[in-house]
Amino acid sequence: MLNAMFRCVDATVGMVLVLAALTAAAAGGGAGFASRKHENWGYNAPDWTMPVEGWTPLQPGEHPRLVFRKTDLPRLKQRAETPEGQVMIERLKKLLAGRFTLWHAAGNGLLYQLTGDKTFAEKAKQQVLDVIDKKVKDA
Secondary structure: OHHHHHHHHHHHHHHHHHHHHHHHHHOOOOOOOOEEEOOOOOOEEEOOOOOOOOOOOOOOOOOOOOOOOHHHHHHHHHHHOOHHHHHHHHHHHHHHOOOOOOOHHHHHHHHHHHHOOHHHHHHHHHHHHHHHOOOOOOO
């Protein structure tokens, strides 16, 4: 049981690191949050409520948009082609070849977005359907 939990955590951490690294690189490094004195807490903290320079409002029906935006894809794909990006992509593929977790669909969806290979999209779709139909469980 503990072993399965570590594999699930490993897969989750791997996918989050891939997304974080590619997104940060595509965004030019830092998040660029402004700070202001918070009225309730009394200290300077990144303020997520302030307008973000260069932000484009969502377009009706725009997908993807949960973790990254359609406008981010060209830069993410470019970063995925670098030697560092290729290492991350191969690591993600290796994790997805392991024991199934509920994160597999998201990982395959990410690979589809980055590579355009519809095989990954079909895998992601089938994995979601299998979870809904209770044909598979998290590791």
